Amino acid sequence: MELSKRLQCVADLVTPGSRMADVGTDHGYLPIWLVEAGVCPGAIAMDVGKGPLERAQVHIREHGLEEKIETRLGDGLERLAPGEADTLVLAGMGGPLMQRILTQGAGTARAAQELILSPQSDLRAFRQFLYEDGYTVTEERMLREDGKYYTVMRVVPGQDPEPWSPAEFGYGRLLLRQRPPVLREFLEKKRETCRKIRESLAREIKPSPRRQEVEERLRELEELLRDWP
DSSP: OOOOOHHHHHHHHHHHTTOOOEEEEOOOOHHHHHHHSSSSEEEEEESOOOOOOOHHHHHHHHTTTTTEEEEEEEEETTTTOOTTTTEEEEEOOHHHHHHHHHHTTHEEEEHHSSEEEOOOOOOHHHHHHHHHEEEEEEEEEEEETTTEEEEEEEEEEEEEOOOOOOHHHHHOOHHHHHHHHHHHHHHHHHHHHHHHHHHHTTTSSSSOOOHHHHHHHHHHHHHHHHTTO
């Protein structure tokens, strides 16, 4: 089985030998690949939707992995007990939903050895939530697939002792330190978008909080790109 570029990035961050739980498994491809590749001895595929879980069950049977991959229907982490999985994977959902799942299932999330997370929206607020809720980002990667940018991070329970700056919440401390080419491409596109929004807002008669926010983001982006080697 060949994974998408995004899912392969998620799979690459899973620690070999760990038992994983895929929260929001959809088609079940990720746990199937991890078990078949020998990365994980077993897995739990979970989803809130009956239809997606049934599709995952079909794929698991097609690969003959019914004894190694268990499926569970449920919302977030409600059907997973603390310690049942070493690795929790949450990918393909928005940051606010991911935050809700980690908050409501805090006991289970904190009992895991690692969390592999790929939020698809509101990354600034989500990174800040992780920091304030006592998680540490140990690795973060960015990729571009089908014209969209994705971020995948490995997180462990435990407070990061070093405070984060607003720019690091916005674009990832480790990414800003590593400076991969895809990040520069992303920042340049964000800067161009902010410039266009600023031009549009400049035609408004009265100043708005939105205009101030865009100006702050634009200054932040220009400063980051100015320091780029």
